[in-house]
Amino acid sequence: MASILLKLKAKVERPLDAYVISPDVFAGKSLEEIKNLEMWQGNKKVKLGELFDVSGEVGQKADDVSITMEGDLSKARRIGKQMMSGKIFVDGNAGLYVGDGMKGGEIHVKGNADSWLGFEMKGGMIEVEGDARDFVGAGYRGSKNGMSGGTITIKGRAGSEVGCFMKDGIIRVNGDIGLHTGIHMQGGTILVFGDADGRMGSQMTGGKVIVAGKVPDILPSFLIDDVKPNVKVGADKIAGPFYSFTGDMMEGGNGKVFVAVQKNEHLKKKEAYIL
Amino acid sequence: MELLIKNGVVYDPKNGIDGEVMDVAIRDKKVVDRVDESKAYVIDASNKLIMPGGVDLHSHIAGPKCNIGRMLRPEDHYKDVEPRTQVKRSGVGYSVPSSFTIGYRYAILGYTTVFEPANPPLKMLHCHHEFRDIPILDKGCFVMFGNNWFVMEYLRDNKLDECAAYVAWTLDATKGYAIKIVDPGCVEAWKWGDVEFLDILWGRPEEIDEPVPRFGVTSREIVRGLCKVNKLLNLPHPIHVHANGLGTPGNYQTTIDTMDCVKDLAEEDRPAIHMTHVQFNGYAGSDWITIRSGAHEIMKYVNANKHVTIDLGQVIFTDTTTMTGDGPFEYKLHLLTKNKWTNADVESEEGAGLVPIHYKKSNFVHATMWTIGLELALLAKDPWRIFMTTDHPNGGPFTHYPRAITWLMSKEARKRTLDKISKRARSRSDLDNMDREYSFYEIAIATRAANARILGLKDKGHLGVGADADVAIYDINPREVDQSRDYKKVRKALSKAAFTIKEGEIVVKDGDIVKSIEGRTYWVKPNLPSDLMNAITSDLTKKFRDYYTVEMENFKIHDRFVTRSTPMPTYYG
Ligand SMILES: [Zn+2]
Numbered sequence: 038m039a040s041i042l043l044k045l046k047a048k049v050e051r052p053l054d055a056y057v058i059s060p061d062v063f064a065g066k067s068l069e070e071i072k073n074l075e076m077w078q079g080n081k082k083v084k085l086g087e088l089f090d091v092s093g094e095v096g097q098k099a100d101d102v103s104i105t106m107e108g109d110l111s112k113a114r115r116i117g118k119q120m121m122s123g124k125i126f127v128d129g130n131a132g133l134y135v136g137d138g139m140k141g142g143e144i145h146v147k148g149n150a151d152s153w154l155g156f157e158m159k160g161g162m163i164e165v166e167g168d169a170r171d172f173v174g175a176g177y178r179g180s181k182n183g184m185s186g187g188t189i190t191i192k193g194r195a196g197s198e199v200g201c202f203m204k205d206g207i208i209r210v211n212g213d214i215g216l217h218t219g220i221h222m223q224g225g226t227i228l229v230f231g232d233a234d235g236r237m238g239s240q241m242t243g244g245k246v247i248v249a250g251k252v253p254d255i256l257p258s259f260l261i262d263d264v265k266p267n268v269k270v271g272a273d274k275i276a277g278p279f280y281s282f283t284g285d286m287m288e289g290g291n292g293k294v295f296v297a298v299q300k301n302e303h304l305k306k307k308e309a310y311i312l
Numbered sequence: 313m314e315l316l317i318k319n320g321v322v323y324d325p326k327n328g329i330d331g332e333v334m335d336v337a338i339r340d341k342k343v344v345d346r347v348d349e350s351k352a353y354v355i356d357a358s359n360k361l362i363m364p365g366g367v368d369l370h371s372h373i374a375g376p377k378c379n380i381g382r383m384l385r386p387e388d389h390y391k392d393v394e395p396r397t398q399v400k401r402s403g404v405g406y407s408v409p410s411s412f413t414i415g416y417r418y419a420i421l422g423y424t425t426v427f428e429p430a431n432p433p434l435k436m437l438h439c440h441h442e443f444r445d446i447p448i449l450d451k452g453c454f455v456m457f458g459n460n461w462f463v464m465e466y467l468r469d470n471k472l473d474e475c476a477a478y479v480a481w482t483l484d485a486t487k488g489y490a491i492k493i494v495d496p497g498c499v500e501a502w503k504w505g506d507v508e509f510l511d512i513l514w515g516r517p518e519e520i521d522e523p524v525p526r527f528g529v530t531s532r533e534i535v536r537g538l539c540k541v542n543k544l545l546n547l548p549h550p551i552h553v554h555a556n557g558l559g560t561p562g563n564y565q566t567t568i569d570t571m572d573c574v575k576d577l578a579e580e581d582r583p584a585i586h587m588t589h590v591q592f593n594g595y596a597g598s599d600w601i602t603i604r605s606g607a608h609e610i611m612k613y614v615n616a617n618k619h620v621t622i623d624l625g626q627v628i629f630t631d632t633t634t635m636t637g638d639g640p641f642e643y644k645l646h647l648l649t650k651n652k653w654t655n656a657d658v659e660s661e662e663g664a665g666l667v668p669i670h671y672k673k674s675n676f677v678h679a680t681m682w683t684i685g686l687e688l689a690l691l692a693k694d695p696w697r698i699f700m701t702t703d704h705p706n707g708g709p710f711t712h713y714p715r716a717i718t719w720l721m722s723k724e725a726r727k728r729t730l731d732k733i734s735k736r737a738r739s740r741s742d743l744d745n746m747d748r749e750y751s752f753y754e755i756a757i758a759t760r761a762a763n764a765r766i767l768g769l770k771d772k773g774h775l776g777v778g779a780d781a782d783v784a785i786y787d788i789n790p791r792e793v794d795q796s797r798d799y800k801k802v803r804k805a806l807s808k809a810a811f812t813i814k815e816g817e818i819v820v821k822d823g824d825i826v827k828s829i830e831g832r833t834y835w836v837k838p839n840l841p842s843d844l845m846n847a848i849t850s851d852l853t854k855k856f857r858d859y860y861t862v863e864m865e866n867f868k869i870h871d872r873f874v875t876r877s878t879p880m881p882t883y884y885g
Contacts, residue, residue: 179387181651 038103038124039096041071043089045108051079052132053088056115060102060123060142063095071095099123100142111151117144120161136163139187152196153177158206160186168193171215174225176202184208184225197234200227203244207271219246222292226270232300240285241292247275251300259284259294261307268295280304314339314347315816317783320357321790323756324364326765326774330753331790336362338781341815345777359789360810363756365424365782367763367773370552370588370623371704373414374442374453375431377635377664380654381408381705384666385633400825407632407705411445416825417711419448422784422809424831425764425772428453429492429552429588430637432662433460434862436486437869443833444875448812448819450772450782452834454552455486456637458493458534459500461527461660462855467537468529476541477848480838480884483547485868487835487877489767490549491542494637495556496534497524499663502640510640520556520569531556532573539574539584545838546882548768550621552586555593558641564606567593568613571620578619586766589625589703591685600677604740607687615693621766623699626685626716627678628708629729631670636706639663660859671708673729679737681707682729689720690746695757696765714806717759720750722799752790768880769834781816784809830876837879844884 041063054077063071072086085091089106096102100122110116111130118137127135130148134156141161149167156175169191174184175198183202194212198220205225213231222241232250239256247268255261259282267274279295296304315338322334337347372378382389385408392406394413403413418426426449431439439453457463457479466475479491501509506525520531535553542551555570557563571587578584587593596606614620634645639655642665646653649669656664671678685707692698700717704710718725723746730738738744750758764773771780788805795802808823819827856864871877 177387177390179385 039094039101040103040105041068041091041093041095043085043091043104043106045089045106045110047088048109049078049088049112051112053078053083053113054115055110055113055132056118056137057085058104058106058113058116058125059118059120060099060104060125061119061121063104064099064102064123065097066095068092068095096123111149117142120144130167136161139163149193150191154191155184155187155189157182158184158187158189162187163189165189165191165193168212169195171196171198172201173199174203174206174208175200181221181223183221183223194231200225200244200246203227213250214248218248219244219292219294222246228270228275238282238284238292238294240288240290242285242288242290243292245270245293245295247279247295249275249297249300252296252304255282255294255296255304255307256284258286260286261310263311264298264308265295280307313816314352315355315781315813315818316347316349316352317355317357317362317785317813320360320362320785322362322775323752323790324775325753325757325761327776329775333358336775336783338783338813338816341781343775343777343779343781355785355811357785359792361752361786361788361790361805362775363422363784363786364760364764364773364775364779365784365812365814366418366422367425367760367767367769368418368423368701368704368710369427369699369763369767370429370701371426371710372428372430372635372706373426373446373704374411374428374451375439376435376656377430377637377666378408378442379438380656380664381633381635381666384652384654385668388633388668397825399828407709408635411442412447415447415449415828415831419812419814419820419825420808420823421711421713421806422786422812422820424448424782424784424812424814425450425769427451427489427767430454430456430494430554431488432456432637432658433482433486433488434658434661434867436488437873440487440833440869440873440875446831447828448814448831450832450834452489452767454490454492454549455483455488456492456494456662457482457538458496459498459503459662461859462851463538464497464500464524464527464529464534467533468527472537472540472544473844474848474851475537476544476884477840477844478852479538479541480545480840481845481848481852483836483838487833487869487871487874489835490547490552491538492552492554492637493535493538494554494662495558495641496531496553497527497529498531498556499637499639500527501525502643503657503663520566520573531570535570535573535585536577539577543577543579543584545884547836547838548880548882549766550583550586552588554588554636554638558592558636558638559595559645561595561597561599561603564594564596564609567606567610571613571617575617575619581618583621583697583766584619585621587620587622589701589706590622590688591625591627591681591707592703594684594688603677603680605680605684605687605742607684607691608742611688611691614697615691618697621697621699621762622688623701623703624685624689624716625701625703625707626689626719627671627682628702628712628715629671629673629678629682630708630712631668632705632708633666633668634706635664635666637662637664639665641665642667645669659861660855673733676734676736679733680740682733683737683741683743686719686726686743687741687746689750689758690743690748695750695754696762698758699763699766700755700758713759714803717750717755717806718799718803720758721752721755721802722796723747723749724796725799749796752795781813783811783813785811785813832876832878833874834878834880835874836882838882838884840884
């Protein structure tokens with residue numbers, strides 16, 4: 038795989054719309070052409086070469102392109118927008134909208150990612166070593182079309198409203214998670230190994246939210262239906278036992294929230310309502 | 313400035329010009345007999361199609377509904393963004409674009425006149441504010457009267473003259489253009505939560521003789537009453553009616569009943585009623601499983617009765633926003649689609665609702681709706697009484713007009729789409745057997761000439777001497793192109809006018825805006841006998857005091873809020 042290195046020359050102060058940084062755009066271009074790609078910074082157009090030192094070689098096809106980015110990119114947005122194949126490595130932090138509408142390929146972020154990571158993603162894989170903020174895999178403002186395929190893995194913690202309007206695919210969070218995990222969710226799976234801030238699955242109509250850590254409570258519009266020894270996520274089985282809830286009843290929903298029994302003794306009283 | 317458009321292939325149906333190669337001369341915003349070629353700016357239009365500027369009589373472009381649509385749908389904005397240029401403002405929005413963007417996009421299609429079809433009297437000020445921000449186009453707005461307390465009470469009490477005086481006063485006070493009637497009586501019932509009454513109508517859409525609770529007047533009486541008022545006031549446009557039972561299987565009969573209920577009021581050769589977005593009111597069958605086209609039944613009636621005109625409300629397969637004064641319908645649509653919904657209640661006047669929708673080819677109902685619109689157009693015997701609309705944005709954004717036009721012009725274009733739609737919808741439709749293809753001449757009628765005529769705009773929709781110098785020039789030779797086979801070429805040419813000329817100024821060149829100018833606002837100014845006006849003054853004062861949140865004096869819209877105010881006087885009796 039041909040690898041190309043984009044090294045940030047100086048700290049980026051103003052927001053940079055970096056949607057051109059994608060294997061599909063780079064494929065088949067010379068280094069010179071890549072340096073001349075235009076993007077918006079604030080209200081001005083800049084050339085990629087003005088901000089980055091560009092070196093390495095470029096593959097002819099997108100699936101043969103691997104892009105590595107060095108420097109603090111927390112002001113760079115939309116890295117890997119709509120990408121179909123190939124790989125992107127971000128060596129530090131990444132900004133908003135990483136993998137916006139991504140359809141295939143891989144994105145690895147070594148630091149933290151800002152909000153809207155993988156929003157409206159349709160396929161492919163995103164991995165973040167650090168934390169991610171709010172609206173991971175969500176539908177964008179007003180849209181009912183959240184993430185519909187692919188996987189997102191966050192090794193740190195994630196913020197609120199993760200998986201908002203999500204339809205399919207898997208989001209896996211190793212650390213803790215904020216409020217309203219899986220709000221408006223319609224399908225797919227969110228798996229959290231840490232603790233949740235609560236209100237999981239508010240207004241969900243389908244899909245699964247699994248919390249292996251502690252939760253403060255379950256929304257009153259969820260009904261307990263069972264205690265399950267384990268839960269299936271794709272081919273894996275996550276060992277339980279888990280309380281299983283169905284909701285959100287306010288929406289006539291058929292979503293599932295699973296919460297680890299061991300970490301949540303305060304939910305034991307709900308067992309009395311299992312039919 | 314003088315302008316000479318040379319050697320274009322001209323379609324000007326009002327003057328009987330069917331694809332003749334000729335010149336069009338323009339001086340001082342008007343079409344003239346000739347200009348001095350050595351002094352005029354000359355456009356070489358050889359091998360190009362020339363038509364009068366497009367005229368759209370039903371497109372939701374301004375007023376609170378549009379703004380609610382913008383607020384309800386941020387996702388409609390960010391998928392369609394237009395940057396600023398030297399002459400254009402920036403804008404966003406696919407199905408409900410920013411006001412400025414609406415003006416630009418219509419002009420790029422070669423349209424120069426567009427009427428907003430539905431604002432309640434109280435919201436007309438908002439509408440005029442938005443009109444100010446829609447450049448290039450000449451505009452006007454229809455005012456909704458079909459669920460208005462004054463109207464319903466006067467009609468119930470058989471006070472036709474008073475009703476006419478009220479309508480005249482309101483049109484003058486709000487600078488409106490015509491009488492719009494939306495789901496007569498039912499929106500009022502909906503606002504009171506009269507579910508039982510609505511159940512009757514929704515269950516039996518043929519019912520237009522059910523008295524509206526609390527008002528005791530029926531839909532039929534409202535339509536007839538306002539039709540008589542329209543005649544008394546000599547308004548330039550007939551009553552513009554969105555019939556009861558919209559979007560309900562079986563409603564085609566309601567549409568026919570509504571058209572028929574004013575038949576005896578019609579004068580010879582003058583349409584008495586315009587039925588709008590008939591596709592949405594043209595369903596046979598009894599539920600969403602058995603739904604089928606009612607186009608044959610409706611067109612049988614329309615073809616045989618000259619007092620009726622209709623527009624299509626053609627569906628386009630895309631994501632769009634439905635918005636109508638028909639609040640109860642939008643509630644039904646919300647239940648059906650589970651999409652987000654907004655409802656509005658305008659005190660003693662009207663209501664409204666909005667729901668986003670995505671028309672899909674694979675969806676049996678959506679595909680059936682698509683076939684109905686085209687069937688209506690293809691079954692029409694008189695192209696002067698049927699107008700091409702998508703009821704923007706209800707059937708789809710107006711930017712898709714070229715697509716709708718090529719469906720009318722090319723059997724091949726229809727077949728390509730038929731191949732992709734729901735098989736059940738296709739097998740139940742007659743569209744496969746319809747060979748008719750609209751000619752360029754007929755398209756010029758259905759998108760310009762006939763629209764201008766029914767709106768009563770004598771200087772629009774044609775290129776005769778004295779007409780407004782609104783001209784669209786498209787980069788296609790209609791005498792050479794095979795419109796059936798090369799429909800994509802036609803579509804492309806119609807999508808980006810080579811030139812759009814508005815009042816003698818070149819506003820579009822090569823499919824982009826080169827100049828932005830202000831358009832006119834048309835409104836009617838009915839002149840009433842003073843004794844008639846006096847007869848309702850105490851009524852008006854009392855009702856405003858009792859029911860309105862605004863003072864009567866503040867309700868009137870001052871001329872200074874009306875962009876290039878263009879009143880059209882009419883006379884009573
Ligand atoms: Zn409409």
